[in-house]
Amino acid sequence: MRRLFMPLLVVATAMFAYAPYMIDGAAYESSMGLVQKIFYFHAPSGMMMLLSAIVCGVASALYLWRRKPAMDHLALASAELTVLYGLIVIATGPLWARKAWGIWWDWDARLTMSFVGWLIAISYLFVRKYAGPGSDKLGAALAVFGMANVPFIYLSVNLWRTLHPKTSVVPSLPPLIRGPFWFSALALFLMYLLLLTARLHLERQRAALDALYLAEED
Amino acid sequence: MFVSTALLVLKKDFAIEVRSREILYTTLLFALSCVLIFSIAFVKEGEPLLDAAAGILWIAVEFAGTLALGKTFERERYGETLRALLLAPAPRAAIYAGKMLGVVVLLAIAEVLLVPLVALLFHAPLFAQPLLLVALLAAGTLGFSIVGTLFAAMLVRARSRDVMLPILLYPMTVPVMIAGVRGTSALLQSPADTATAVMWIGLLTSLDVVFMTIALWTFEPLMTE
Amino acid sequence: MSKSGVSDFDSVQLLDVSRHFGRRRALAHVSLTARAGDILGLLGPNGAGKSTLIGVLATLVAPTSGEVRYGGQTAHALGSGLRRRIGLLAHELHLYPELSARQNLDFFARLYGVETGASVDAALDRAGLGDRGHEEVLGFSRGMRQRLALERALLHRPRLVLFDEPFTGLDDHAVGIVAGRLRELAASGAIVIIATHDLDLADGLVTRVALVRDGRLLLDEPAQAGLRARYRSVIAQAGHA
Numbered sequence: 313m314r315r316l317f318m319p320l321l322v323v324a325t326a327m328f329a330y331a332p333y334m335i336d337g338a339a340y341e342s343s344m345g346l347v348q349k350i351f352y353f354h355a356p357s358g359m360m361m362l363l364s365a366i367v368c369g370v371a372s373a374l375y376l377w378r379r380k381p382a383m384d385h386l387a388l389a390s391a392e393l394t395v396l397y398g399l400i401v402i403a404t405g406p407l408w409a410r411k412a413w414g415i416w417w418d419w420d421a422r423l424t425m426s427f428v429g430w431l432i433a434i435s436y437l438f439v440r441k442y443a444g445p446g447s448d449k450l451g452a453a454l455a456v457f458g459m460a461n462v463p464f465i466y467l468s469v470n471l472w473r474t475l476h477p478k479t480s481v482v483p484s485l486p487p488l489i490r491g492p493f494w495f496s497a498l499a500l501f502l503m504y505l506l507l508l509t510a511r512l513h514l515e516r517q518r519a520a521l522d523a524l525y526l527a528e529e530d
Numbered sequence: 531m532f533v534s535t536a537l538l539v540l541k542k543d544f545a546i547e548v549r550s551r552e553i554l555y556t557t558l559l560f561a562l563s564c565v566l567i568f569s570i571a572f573v574k575e576g577e578p579l580l581d582a583a584a585g586i587l588w589i590a591v592e593f594a595g596t597l598a599l600g601k602t603f604e605r606e607r608y609g610e611t612l613r614a615l616l617l618a619p620a621p622r623a624a625i626y627a628g629k630m631l632g633v634v635v636l637l638a639i640a641e642v643l644l645v646p647l648v649a650l651l652f653h654a655p656l657f658a659q660p661l662l663l664v665a666l667l668a669a670g671t672l673g674f675s676i677v678g679t680l681f682a683a684m685l686v687r688a689r690s691r692d693v694m695l696p697i698l699l700y701p702m703t704v705p706v707m708i709a710g711v712r713g714t715s716a717l718l719q720s721p722a723d724t725a726t727a728v729m730w731i732g733l734l735t736s737l738d739v740v741f742m743t744i745a746l747w748t749f750e751p752l753m754t755e
Numbered sequence: 756m757s758k759s760g761v762s763d764f765d766s767v768q769l770l771d772v773s774r775h776f777g778r779r780r781a782l783a784h785v786s787l788t789a790r791a792g793d794i795l796g797l798l799g800p801n802g803a804g805k806s807t808l809i810g811v812l813a814t815l816v817a818p819t820s821g822e823v824r825y826g827g828q829t830a831h832a833l834g835s836g837l838r839r840r841i842g843l844l845a846h847e848l849h850l851y852p853e854l855s856a857r858q859n860l861d862f863f864a865r866l867y868g869v870e871t872g873a874s875v876d877a878a879l880d881r882a883g884l885g886d887r888g889h890e891e892v893l894g895f896s897r898g899m900r901q902r903l904a905l906e907r908a909l910l911h912r913p914r915l916v917l918f919d920e921p922f923t924g925l926d927d928h929a930v931g932i933v934a935g936r937l938r939e940l941a942a943s944g945a946i947v948i949i950a951t952h953d954l955d956l957a958d959g960l961v962t963r964v965a966l967v968r969d970g971r972l973l974l975d976e977p978a979q980a981g982l983r984a985r986y987r988s989v990i991a992q993a994g995h996a
Contacts, residue, residue: 376751377751435701445777446684446687449684449752450752453684453748461705464733467733468704471730471733538866549854610849614843618866619867755816
């Protein structure tokens with residue numbers, strides 16, 4: 313991944329630069345108007361948020377039982393990315409909601425899910441920062457429980473109420489929207505990979521620095 | 531071995547509580563204060579809002595439960611008795627199970643007081659379907675205690691544990707709360723919507739099973755420093 | 756297998772054990788052996804890593820690297836039965852203040868699978884609390900609590916006896932009793948390890964001396980007269996190095 317980092321960075325930058333043109337050229341959706349354009353980064357960001365949350369949960373479970381520091385680094389980096397993408401989702405969502413439903417926020421199933429997931433990711437970071445010694449394992453347990461919780465949150469909020477467009481919207485997109493959508497999704501995915509790599513690199517450097525400090529003492 | 535150790539820990543907590551009654555009294559008083567505060571928010575012109583009773587009951591249980599969890603493990607932190615428990619030759623998951631059962635019993639006692647009180651103060655027919663209500667409360671309280679006990683035990687060694695517990699616990703118990711509140715308000719309708727309540731009980735039960743499995747697995751690796 | 760059976764051993768061995776917390780190394784490459792009959796004094800200033808070392812020996816703290824062998828086997832291989840053979844008295848006393856002395860002993864006896872009648876009576880007697888067993892620990896003086904905690908830790912007749920600062924808050928008479936008890940244990944075949952910063956109390960009691968500072972083992976030798984002078988010279992040497 314490190315050898316690919318620079319080329320991918322160039323590709324991702326180019327894609328981000330081109331994305332506005334592509335989104336501008338996409339079919340204009342009459343009922344939503346300009347706000348529909350949010351869709352191109354709102355939905356992909358949601359996907360990335362889910363992806364990084366799953367990576368965080370799996371890495372944490374592995375860390376808890378195998379004690380591999382690399383898994384801990386992966387979990388921490390993923391939790392930060394979950395919060396970042398979650399922020400994009402939660403900031404853009406209300407704009408859509410205002411136009412589509414006439415309200416900024418609604419306690420609809422998917423909104424509640426994202427909010428809870430985001431909150432768990434933030435509390436993970438909170439634990440890592442403030443809980444002191446042993447916070448790595450505390451965080452890992454939080455992530456494992458968070459992951460196990462996802463189906464239950466999903467079920468409970470779905471049974472509670474649903475207003476949000478279904479997941480089935482994405483496969484059935486009209487072609488003129490589908491192209492720019494997947495283009496944006498790919499760009500955001502590249503951004504995810506790049507950020508994750510950079511963050512992992514930082515965490516590895518930090519661990520290496522700690523090891524150097526310890527070695528220096530020896 | 532597992533069951534006897536868990537019961538031993540439970541009995542020990544019970545003996546301490548019988549002597550001091552501190553956790554029981556503070557938990558009950560706290561639950562009462564919650565009910566009072568909610569009455570200010572959810573009573574309009576002398577009449578409680580529709581459905582408010584279900585929410586008030588569950589939030590009072592969750593808040594009081596958080597308090598009880600904090601106090602229970604504060605007790606094990608003083609004198610570092612949690613370490614003494616972990617040193618015992620018994621399976622560590624049994625220690626966890628014992629502490630967890632203690633929290634469940636404590637909350638059950640709080641609920642015995644809370645349910646009639648909420649029914650009375652908020653004109654809620656909570657006793658229309660007593661069996662379903664008990665099942666709902668039992669499954670929900672268990673779910674809350676399973677997650678809560680694990681987190682409270684982990685936080686014994688952590689810094690700023692007092693604020694950390696609610697921050698970690700509330701998002702994690704969202705399904706428990708939704709299921710508890712929705713199930714209870716289904717029971718409060720006239721006629722009671724028993725099918726919906728049973729569905730929520732089912733969800734809570736499967737959640738209990740999954741969470742309990744993970745908690746028993748993770749307790750041992752989590753407790754080794 | 757040995758996981759459930761009684762796992763006895765007559766030596767405990769640390770092999771290149773290190774433990775770090777982030778950048779802070781609490782223990783650095785400590786190798787140390789203690790045998791049945793030894794009273795090993797872990798000496799060193801506060802924050803030297805003594806408590807971490809005791810925690811590692813008690814299986815409460817996992818070493819970052821290196822391993823601990825109990826009679827040649829690792830804690831992992833021996834399973835939770837190993838803990839039946841370990842007794843720990845830490846600075847915090849591991850007692851429930853709301854319970855009576857007898858209730859505390861009863862609880863821990865059951866937890867260790869020890870019969871609760873005669874051995875609890877004997878433990879109360881040894882702690883000098885024979886007639887006050889029904890009283891809450893809350894009302895006891897520091898010395899009484901310490902004696903009770905000591906008997907609590909020895910209730911299951913552990914092979915490996917670990918003490919972290921066992922003399923804090925004791926008067927001379929009580930120190931004498933505790934020291935006598937430790938000698939008795941060592942004579943009956945226990946491995947006794949005491950962490951303390953109090954050299955005067957360690958002098959004449961311990962049979963081996965291990966000196967730790969900054970997580971490092973500076974000295975490991977049979978105890979000899981003039982512990983304080985020896986300690987000073989080693990610390991001074993290490994300081995110059």
